[in-house]
Amino acid sequence: MASDLAGTADKTLAHEMGLDEAAIERRRRLVGLGPEDSKRIATIRDAITQRAEEYAALFFNYLAEVDEARDFMRNRELVEQARRLKIEHLTAMVSGHYGAEYALQRLRLARLYSRAGLEERVFMAAFHHLLRAIGTAAVRAAPEPELGIEAFFSLQKVAFLDLGLMVDVMVAERERLITRQQEAIRELTTPVLQIRDRLLMLPIIGMIDTHRARLLTENLLHAIRANRAKVVVMDVTGVLAVDTKVANHLLQTVAAARLMGAKVIVTGLSADVSQTLVNLGVDLVGLQTIGDLQGGIEEAERLIGYEVFLRDARPNGVAAPLRSL
């Protein structure tokens, strides 16, 4: 069931965020929310729940006026789902119970906003707008304005509890999205290209950290198997900041490729960088390097057994074939 799946996802998120009963208790204490507050909130409960739909509408009408929320509001299904959850939220806010169940509800709503691309500050502005409306209503509905104001202050504590939870979730979700995007970018920037039968090229561009080096190496090794590569031309012209660590990552990649029977020719290693590495004591013995990419590819072809001829310029246009030895 879709709702079950959602429930599981929420619970996993709660687990990942370390939101157990103890953590929620700490959050309640942080905003100063206690049993006294629940009592005060009880006095305005009916006034709020009776108009929950109205308040929810207020929230979304506010968003409709905000440019940044345009994309979110355009998604009818999502907005409908959010509306239902909002009504639930408002009812829960005045329920007097703010434990694990309550927190999970907040997570669900926050995840929805996050997936829809609603930003925290936009959400907070709408929430604030909603709260003001509720505050006004609370004061009016109470037997005495003072009681109403006290009840509202208590409700505000709940609101802060909510904000804390929801913003934390939205931030966590965004970080996860960024991580996924970074992965995708890493994948894109470490392509392994097959430029000839049994010849692969790996142009390495940018910063090489441990994570990226690992990805690079794994991709290359799998490509060697998939393409039955005999030679790999690894071009490091675009590598920024070649230090001992980076050099060792590259050497490891070369070593692993060798274990699979593939020879690696490193191209693009400038004289400067080479000297730096030698000075740093990096052992480059056994590493075959060729200054430029062109030269590297030619050498690779030669190693595999290709001979490349220029097409004959004779009138009868007989071309010398590309042949594999």
Next chain:
Amino acid sequence: MSDPQRIAIGRDADIVMARQAGRELAALMGFKGSDLALIATAISEIARNILVYAKRGEIDLSGAEEGGRRGIVVIARDQGPGISNVEQAMRDGFSTGGSLGLGLPGARRLMDEFEIESQVGVGTTVRMRKWVRR
């Protein structure tokens, strides 16, 4: 969480059994491709260490879950002669048992967490953990 699985190490074939069991458990915990090979290799090295230096011991394998991430825990115990100089043993290439020097430091390199406790005349315990990369 899964119950710890204990593999007695007393002969050659046990090394293979320990690393295969480790691989299976790692796969269950969600480890992929190259991490499976890393874990199996680390277990192989540790198991052999037990066999060579202590003749007998055991390896406990269990899954772990902490702060939303999953992983594998490997604990290798023996009542062997113990290591007099743990620091030296953990240095790459050092060995008294004939070019098996890569065993302990090697295993440490492959795992995320690594602890070793050893007392001469009492025995050695190695605890290693690896977490599923996200």
Next chain:
Amino acid sequence: MSVPILRHGNVLIASIQVAQTDDDLLKLRDRLSEMVGQNRAKGVVIDVTAFDVLDSFATRTLRDIAYGSRLRGARTVVVGIQPDVAFAMVQLGLDLGAVSTALDLDDAVAELSRPPSEVGRR
């Protein structure tokens, strides 16, 4: 379990199908050593495609086999190291030294057929 060792011309091919214990590997080493002499083999191919782990012992034994074969005039090629295994090996710091490697049997046999002068110019 005994590893099947086939003869292909003057090349011996050991195709390891099943997980090998340390002892099995040592037995393989000894068998190959004997067979290289008996058959005056010029090449030895060890197929480790089925290996899911190549640890320090296995690596050392492969090097021993190569060394022993060389003493008897045969070159050794190890074939079929899988991507994940190769990765784990370099992480662990293992290497096969001067032992040749190839992707598969075809390449290994081709490698062994190359004239000796080409060897080392890899």
